[in-house]
Amino acid sequence: MALRRASRTLGAALALWAGAALAGPPERVVSINLCTDQLAMMLAAPGQLISISRISHDPNASVMWDEAQNYPVNYGQGEEVFRLNPDLVLAGTFTSSYTVGLLRRLGVEVAQLPIVNALDAIPDNIREVGRLLGREAEAEALIAQFTADLEFLRADRDRATRAALHYANNYTSGENSLAHEILTAAGFTNIAAEAGLSGGGTLAMERLVMLMPDLVISGQPYPGASRSEDVLRHPAMEALRDRHAAHALSDAEWVCGTPAVLRAIARLAALHEGG
Amino acid sequence: MRVLWITLGALVVVLFAASLLIGPAGLAPLQALSALIRGDALAETLVMREIRLPRAILAVLVGGALGLAGAAMQGYLRNPLAEPGLIGVSGSAALGAVLALQTGFAAMHVLALPFAALAGAVLAVLIILALAGAHGGSITLILAGIAVSALAGALTSLVLNLSPNPFAASEIVFWMMGSLQDRSMTHVWLAAPFIVLGGVVLLAQGRKFDALTLGEDAAASMGVHLGRLRLALVLGVASMVGAATAVAGAIGFVGLVVPHILRPLVGARPSVLLPASALGGAVLVLMADIAVRVILPTRDLKLGVLTAIVGAPLFLHLIYKTRAQA
Amino acid sequence: MNGLVLQDFSVARGPCDVLRDIALTVGPGECVGLLGPNGAGKTTLMRGALGLMAHRGMSSLSALPLKTRAKTVAWLPQAREIAWPVTVETLIALGRLPHLAPGASPASEDQAAIDSAIARMGLESFRTRIATQLSGGEQARVLIARALAQSTPLLMVDEPAAGLDPAHQLGLMQVLADEARGGRSVIASMHDLGLAARYCTRLVVLWRGGIAADGRPDEVLTPDLLAEVFQIRAHITTSPDGPIVQPVGVI
Numbered sequence: 001m002a003l004r005r006a007s008r009t010l011g012a013a014l015a016l017w018a019g020a021a022l023a024g025p026p027e028r029v030v031s032i033n034l035c036t037d038q039l040a041m042m043l044a045a046p047g048q049l050i051s052i053s054r055i056s057h058d059p060n061a062s063v064m065w066d067e068a069q070n071y072p073v074n075y076g077q078g079e080e081v082f083r084l085n086p087d088l089v090l091a092g093t094f095t096s097s098y099t100v101g102l103l104r105r106l107g108v109e110v111a112q113l114p115i116v117n118a119l120d121a122i123p124d125n126i127r128e129v130g131r132l133l134g135r136e137a138e139a140e141a142l143i144a145q146f147t148a149d150l151e152f153l154r155a156d157r158d159r160a161t162r163a164a165l166h167y168a169n170n171y172t173s174g175e176n177s178l179a180h181e182i183l184t185a186a187g188f189t190n191i192a193a194e195a196g197l198s199g200g201g202t203l204a205m206e207r208l209v210m211l212m213p214d215l216v217i218s219g220q221p222y223p224g225a226s227r228s229e230d231v232l233r234h235p236a237m238e239a240l241r242d243r244h245a246a247h248a249l250s251d252a253e254w255v256c257g258t259p260a261v262l263r264a265i266a267r268l269a270a271l272h273e274g275g
Numbered sequence: 276m277r278v279l280w281i282t283l284g285a286l287v288v289v290l291f292a293a294s295l296l297i298g299p300a301g302l303a304p305l306q307a308l309s310a311l312i313r314g315d316a317l318a319e320t321l322v323m324r325e326i327r328l329p330r331a332i333l334a335v336l337v338g339g340a341l342g343l344a345g346a347a348m349q350g351y352l353r354n355p356l357a358e359p360g361l362i363g364v365s366g367s368a369a370l371g372a373v374l375a376l377q378t379g380f381a382a383m384h385v386l387a388l389p390f391a392a393l394a395g396a397v398l399a400v401l402i403i404l405a406l407a408g409a410h411g412g413s414i415t416l417i418l419a420g421i422a423v424s425a426l427a428g429a430l431t432s433l434v435l436n437l438s439p440n441p442f443a444a445s446e447i448v449f450w451m452m453g454s455l456q457d458r459s460m461t462h463v464w465l466a467a468p469f470i471v472l473g474g475v476v477l478l479a480q481g482r483k484f485d486a487l488t489l490g491e492d493a494a495a496s497m498g499v500h501l502g503r504l505r506l507a508l509v510l511g512v513a514s515m516v517g518a519a520t521a522v523a524g525a526i527g528f529v530g531l532v533v534p535h536i537l538r539p540l541v542g543a544r545p546s547v548l549l550p551a552s553a554l555g556g557a558v559l560v561l562m563a564d565i566a567v568r569v570i571l572p573t574r575d576l577k578l579g580v581l582t583a584i585v586g587a588p589l590f591l592h593l594i595y596k597t598r599a600q601a
Numbered sequence: 602m603n604g605l606v607l608q609d610f611s612v613a614r615g616p617c618d619v620l621r622d623i624a625l626t627v628g629p630g631e632c633v634g635l636l637g638p639n640g641a642g643k644t645t646l647m648r649g650a651l652g653l654m655a656h657r658g659m660s661s662l663s664a665l666p667l668k669t670r671a672k673t674v675a676w677l678p679q680a681r682e683i684a685w686p687v688t689v690e691t692l693i694a695l696g697r698l699p700h701l702a703p704g705a706s707p708a709s710e711d712q713a714a715i716d717s718a719i720a721r722m723g724l725e726s727f728r729t730r731i732a733t734q735l736s737g738g739e740q741a742r743v744l745i746a747r748a749l750a751q752s753t754p755l756l757m758v759d760e761p762a763a764g765l766d767p768a769h770q771l772g773l774m775q776v777l778a779d780e781a782r783g784g785r786s787v788i789a790s791m792h793d794l795g796l797a798a799r800y801c802t803r804l805v806v807l808w809r810g811g812i813a814a815d816g817r818p819d820e821v822l823t824p825d826l827l828a829e830v831f832q833i834r835a836h837i838t839t840s841p842d843g844p845i846v847q848p849v850g851v852i
Contacts, residue, residue: 168442169575170457202573204299205457206322224440225376227449235459236325353684486698489747490682495653497751498671498699543685 025134026088026109032076032099035256036090036113038064039129041071042258043138051084060222063252063260078102088132116257119150119181125257146259153265154185161272163188164208165250166237167219168228172203179217179254182261186268188215209236215271216241220251276547279540283554287335290561294331295323297565299572329460334564335557336463337455337523340470340515341365342556343549345530347477350484350545351508355535356413356593357403359516360527360579363423364399368513368520369450370427370434371395377438389469393517399423400509413597452579453524455564462522473514474553476507481546488545526563526579528586529556535589604628604786605650605674605755609658612642612649619645621810622658627788629754632781634801634818635790638831641807643790644679647757651676662755671699675751679759681740689727689735689743693718696750718750721776738765745773755786762796774800794835798822798844806830822846 029044030051031037037052041064054075055061056068074080078099081089089103089110103110111132116125123143130139165172165179173179174192176199183190191211195203216237221229231237241247248271253264295311296304300322310319311328341359348357348364359365375381375391402423407416431450435443483504486494495501519526533555534548541547560578567576610623620642627633635643649656651674652663662674675696683692696718697711707715719725722742727735732743745761761777762770770793778800781787791797797804797818804821806814808830814821822844827835836847 204573206298206300206326209321209326210300210302210318212318222440222442224438224443225379225381226438226440226442227446228442229440231457234325234457235461236321239321239325353682482698482701485695488682488684488687488692489695489744490678490680490684492648492653492678492680493676493682496651496671496674496676497695498667500667538685542691543687544691545685 026086026132028084028086029088029090029133030074030081030084030086031090032074032081033090033092033095033113034061035092035116035258036129037068038062038256038258038260039113039126040090040133041067042142043126043130043133043135045133045135048133050086051081059252060220061252061255063256063258063263065252078106082106082108090129090132116178117176117181118178119185119257119261122146122257122259122261126259142259146262149259149262150185150265153262153269159184159187159189161188161214162191162194162211163215163217164191164203164211164213165217166203166208166232167250168221168226168232170202170205170208170231171200171219172197172208173200174198178257178261179250182254182264182268183217186265187272188268205231205234205236209240213240215248217248217250217268220249276541279537279551280554283551283558286558287554287561290558290565291331291335294334294561294565295327297568298322298327299568325459326457329458329463330455330564331561332463333455333458333466333523334561336466336470337519337526338529338556338558338560339474339553340519340556341526341529341560342533342552342554343474343477344512344515345556346534346545346548346552347480347484347508347512348530349534350487350548351504352407352416353487353490354413354416355538356416356531356590356597358528358531359396359512360525360529361424361531361590362399362403362416362420363427364396364403364512364516365520365525365527366424366427366431366451367399368392368396368517369525370431371517372521373431373434373450377434377443385465389465389518389521392521393469393513395427396513396517396520397509399427400512404505404509413594417594448577449524451525452577452583453520453526454567454575454577455523455560456567456575458522466518466522469514469518473511473518477511477515478549478553480504480507480511481549484545484549524577524579526560526582528579528582528590529559531593532582532586532589533559535593604631604661605788606661607646607650607659610646610649610660611657612645612654613657614645618810620649620807623812625805625812625815627755627786629784629786630781630802632778632787632800632802633789634797634804635788635807636792636794636797636804636821637807637813642810643807644759646807647676647759647788647790651757668699671751671753673753674755674757675748675753677744677748677756677758677761679763681737681744683732683740683744686731686733689724689730689732690715690719692732692743693724693746693750696747696752699751714750714752718746721749721779722746723772738769741765742769742773745776749776749780753785756780756788758787758789760790760792762791762793770796778802794822794827794831794846794848798846799842818844828852 029049031040032053034053034055037056040049051074052068052071054073057065057073059065062068086108089108091100091110091112093112093114100110113125116122126139126143130136163183172192174197180190191213194211195207218232221232248268253260296307302319307323310316311323314320345358349355371394372388372392375388381388403419406419432447435447483499486497486499491501534552537551537555538548541551563578563581566581605627607623607625611618612620637643648654650660650662662670665673694715697707722745724746741764748756762773765773774796777787777789801818804818805812806821813830814826827833832852833848834850834852836849838845
């Protein structure tokens with residue numbers, strides 16, 4: 001019963017999607033995810049993108065917060081988004097499944113883009129958004145530029161300098177994360193592997209200290225206070241930076257799989273010359 | 276009695292050492308102590324002096340504060356159920372601390388955070404004394420405590436949810452359950468003066484609490500100035516619980532479990548129970564803080580989880596006994 | 602200064618005076634029984650005199666500094682409160698608190714006072730018992746021993762005999778009478794007219810906010826006064842053991 005209904009819904013969605021594809025590029029695109037916001041802003045035709053998520057206005061999280069001022073914001077709530085009468089909604093894979101489900105039941109086309117864990121996945125993501133928006137040419141131009149810049153930045157280094165990624169709650173990123181790839185592309189070795197972490201996870205501060213990284217890349221503190229971020233300013237971490245390690249901030253440029261990561265790589269790579 | 280003091284003192288020393296020697300960095304004990312005392316290895320010294328030492332010191336301070344404050348509240352109210360966490364004093368201190376942190380008040384002056392927590396605690400103690408003071412009885416005390424705790428908890432959640440910081444909202448559980456993970460010497464210096472001062476004030480009242488064993492009238496006729504005692508209690512308890520909560524969050528049940536276990540061992544005399552509970556509190560929090568590291572080394576398991584697992588059944592038992600007596 | 606002096610002494614509860622313009626002097630050697638029906642103000646008089654509640658007029662006790670007062674008068678409230686399970690000896694030792702300098706531990710004279718109080722109340726075998734586990738009557742005796750251990754020239758007790766069995770009632774009143782004979786002043790509120798008549802050297806009857814009668818038991822306990830103040834008839838006689846007052850009916 002449930003299966004039959006699901007298959008019917010799926011059929012309807014497919015028909016709708018096919019219809020939309022036939023009808024040409026979407027004219028009213030709403031993005032409800034920080035990263036799709038950015039790709040959409042880079043690729044959309046004038047007037048095509050009618051709303052982006054609120055967080056894109058936040059300079060702490062959004063590399064394009066300045067340009068984002070030109071777009072009205074939404075809070076990613078199903079009812080609110082539906083009222084905008086979009087013919088395409090861009091969301092992330094971790095956008096609330098309730099919201100996505102609701103919008104789809106209401107007949108709205110929702111495209112969910114995956115989290116980008118690797119630099120090599122960025123072109124695919126750009127291409128996919130370009131296809132969805134009917135802006136394939138713009139997407140290919142952006143990809144070409146990105147690939148060339150990345151090649152230029154990816155210097156061949158000995159990777160002798162060991163770096164630690166240190167975020168709130170002592171979280172760190174290992175392989176299969178964008179931050180790790182940025183770090184590696186800039187010519188550093190991530191100590192997460194030494195600590196036995198394959199993916200992301202918490203790394204107790206005392207273990208991090210014992211690993212004595214040459215560089216600590218800290219998460220950028222948000223406004224307001226939190227105990228989770230106290231660890232970023234812990235005296236042990238300060239001492240590590242003062243005595244031994246260079247210091248860099250992981251900020252909005254590290255968040256999304258967009259060409260903005262190139263700026264993060266460039267700034268990080270510059271530390272080799274400086275240090 | 277001497278055996279008790281030696282046992283408690285030895286437990287504090289041993290557990291303090293254990294707290295220094297147990298941790299995810301896996302340092303060998305001798306190497307760790309050498310790094311701590313001689314400062315001869317960079318990484319090891321940082322781990323010992325900046326991460327483990329403040330944690331162990333805070334466990335002693337916070338535990339001592341909660342144990343002593345619990346014994347003092349019970350001595351004053353002559354009720355074994357009076358406990359800073361249960362009657363909302365810790366929760367209100369947490370609210371004060373959270374308000375100071377989220378409004379930016381705490382960033383304006385170093386002492387703003389402990390003072391805000393102290394103010395929250397003072398308010399709660401005053402409300403509790405007004406409602407369940409001399410003639411309140413256990414039921415009033417518990418009901419007033421539930422109300423104060425609930426309100427303080429709700430307001431703390433509200434403030435944290437309104438925070439622009441995305442991590443703040445997830446820290447409600449820290450403020451309600453308490454943790455000593457990754458605290459620093461800064462926190463030690465912030466809390467220590469208030470805890471020591473409050474401790475001195477409360478310990479000096481020992482004989483007055485003894486006299487109160489006979490009731491307020493008899494105590495007053497024996498030379499106890501009840502107004503001054505009340506003031507000393509409010510300021511002493513608020514200062515200790517406020518400072519402890521500002522750095523470690525609200526850790527419940529310490530002030531209930533410790534005096535309850537130690538009371539028969541000190542002949543139930545409030546004046547002896549006060550210092551014994553301070554030591555006992557330090558022992559309990561040191562044990563809990565070692566346990567959270569051993570049980571779940573990679574996660575920040577909250578101290579209040581463990582103290583509640585021990586304390587809540589005891590609390591129920593005490594309520595049952597109170598009921599049987601009534 | 603020993604004893605108690607009250608002059609123009611009034612205590613108000615809300616807008617009404619419970620006691621008005623009381624004049625009362627109690628000297629050494631007197632064992633004063635404070636009588637009166639319920640609500641006559643016996644407890645109020647004692648608490649007011651002690652300074653435990655606000656009053657107008659003069660009380661020689663409430664004028665004293667707290668510490669001096671604690672060495673002048675021992676007060677045993679009616680509510681027999683023992684909050685913690687301490688031993689009998691520990692509880693009685695609390696009576697020595699006013700005599701201890703801050704931080705000082707009890708000296709031999711303190712122990713002597715405690716031992717003497719224990720002996721006078723016949724509590725030797727109870728010394729190490731837990732006070733809260735004793736019967737009500739036993740607790741009452743322990744609390745009186747605490748007041749005795751305070752070694753003050755004046756002893757004020759609120760209904761000390763209530764709840765005691767006959768033997769202990771008699772024993773207790775004998776202790777109070779002996780204390781008075783030894784030179785102390787004793788003021789005890791009580792309801793048992795017979796005990797009051799037998800053991801007190803003087804009776805003060807409170808009624809309608811004032812003192813209705815004050816004098817030797819045989820002067821005070823007249824049929825007229827019993828009828829007017831207590832609304833009872835009583836069989837009054839003297840025996841080789843002293844006066845006997847036995848209420849026999851309500852008027």
